[in-house]
Amino acid sequence: MNRQNLSPEALELQPILKHPEQGLVVADRVLKDLYPEFFSCLNFPLLLLDAGEDAKTIASVQILYDFFLANKLRRSEIVHVFGGGTICDTAAFAASSYKRGCRLHLYPSTLLAMVDAAIGGKTGVNYSGFKNQIGTFYPAERIVIHPDFLKTLARDEIRQGIAEMLKLAILFPEIPIPDSCEDLPHAEDILRHALYKMSICQIDPYDGSERMLLNFGHSFGHALETKSEYQIRHGDAVVMGMIMACDLSLQMGFISRERHAELRNILSGYEFPASVLAYVKNLDMDELLVIMEQDKKSGSAMRLILPVGKEIKLVELSE
Numbered sequence: 001m002n003r004q005n006l007s008p009e010a011l012e013l014q015p016i017l018k019h020p021e022q023g024l025v026v027a028d029r030v031l032k033d034l035y036p037e038f039f040s041c042l043n044f045p046l047l048l049l050d051a052g053e054d055a056k057t058i059a060s061v062q063i064l065y066d067f068f069l070a071n072k073l074r075r076s077e078i079v080h081v082f083g084g085g086t087i088c089d090t091a092a093f094a095a096s097s098y099k100r101g102c103r104l105h106l107y108p109s110t111l112l113a114m115v116d117a118a119i120g121g122k123t124g125v126n127y128s129g130f131k132n133q134i135g136t137f138y139p140a141e142r143i144v145i146h147p148d149f150l151k152t153l154a155r156d157e158i159r160q161g162i163a164e165m166l167k168l169a170i171l172f173p174e175i176p177i178p179d180s181c182e183d184l185p186h187a188e189d190i191l192r193h194a195l196y197k198m199s200i201c202q203i204d205p206y207d208g209s210e211r212m213l214l215n216f217g218h219s220f221g222h223a224l225e226t227k228s229e230y231q232i233r234h235g236d237a238v239v240m241g242m243i244m245a246c247d248l249s250l251q252m253g254f255i256s257r258e259r260h261a262e263l264r265n266i267l268s269g270y271e272f273p274a275s276v277l278a279y280v281k282n283l284d285m286d287e288l289l290v291i292m293e294q295d296k297k298s299g300s301a302m303r304l305i306l307p308v309g310k311e312i313k314l315v316e317l318s319e
């Protein structure tokens with residue numbers, strides 16, 4: 001555990017990406033095609049993985065263990081991971097459990113991974129139809145944010161990252177609301193969000209208090225992702241989850257109509273694809289609730305992050 005790092009110094013904004021100097025490299029297959037020169041000049045063994053929720057599995061973890069073993073990876077050597085949230089979560093889980101944990105450097109390549117998934121040490125894979133059922137807390141020793149990676153990112157993917165930036169801005173008023181759902185944020189804004197998340201994780205590394213607030217929108221969101229068989233993407237699901245949480249709070253009398261309108265107004269700036277809106281319109285809420293009850297964040301009472309008065313809080317709802 002001594003190599004874990006939740007300090008701001010672990011985060012580095014690197015305008016020109018440098019090649020790692022030792023270890024093994026795991027990368028999203030797409031990145032090798034998009035950045036052939038960078039990856040073909042690597043002097044280390046390279047494993048290419050498919051991204052996406054369908055590949056965030058124990059089977060991918062086994063491929064990683066086999067790659068580590070085949071290359072005689074020692075605990076003192078570094079696993080360098082280049083990819084979005086699904087690759088970072090999966091490879092970081094493998095690195096955290098291989099020989100009880102080897103060194104880990106992350107190079108998030110999507111906006112969502114830069115501002116959220118790579119920060120704070122949650123690793124994991126999906127299992128038995130549920131999101132992130134198997135995982136560890138294992139912060140990377142170093143996280144390198146290279147904003148140039150975002151130049152090849154599709155608009156739909158940029159929006160997924162903006163979703164998490166929007167969530168942070170709703171939770172913490174000192175963080176500005178993102179201007180647009182499609183434009184790339186400035187490198188400084190990306191770093192500020194990443195640092196802010198890091199600071200919360202530093203206070204509460206294991207999700208016992210402050211950090212739980214970062215799950216705002218996630219209980220509904222994960223259930224939406226699962227129910228839609230991942231047709232609804234993580235960021236879109238989280239924003240829809242925040243809307244559902246606001247509506248539930250109004251229904252339960254936790255917030256006034258004015259506060260509900262204020263929050264819905266902020267969230268209305270988010271541009272959902274028509275397919276997500278159509279899916280949610282036809283959704284059976286009872287089925288969503290069944291999935292939420294099975295979610296790992298739920299115990300005997302359902303625990304949700306909800307707006308309450310002017311705040312956003314953890315609320316336990318008994319049946």
Ligand SMILES: NC(=O)c1ccc[n+]([C@@H]2O[C@H](COP(=O)([O-])OP(=O)(O)OC[C@H]3O[C@@H](n4cnc5c(N)ncnc54)[C@H](O)[C@@H]3O)[C@@H](O)[C@H]2O)c1
Binds near residue numbers: 028117123152154234
């Ligand atoms: N560990 C955490 O704390 C945490 C927090 C938030 C989200 N997550 C997880 O993150 C995952 C979502 O991450 P994501 O949105 O990055 O998904 P992803 O890894 O599937 O990447 C999205 C798509 O972008 C492509 N891609 C990656 N980098 C690219 C680049 N530079 N240019 C062009 N295309 C690129 C990928 O191949 C993929 O098709 C979810 O599984 C979610 O649960 C984890």
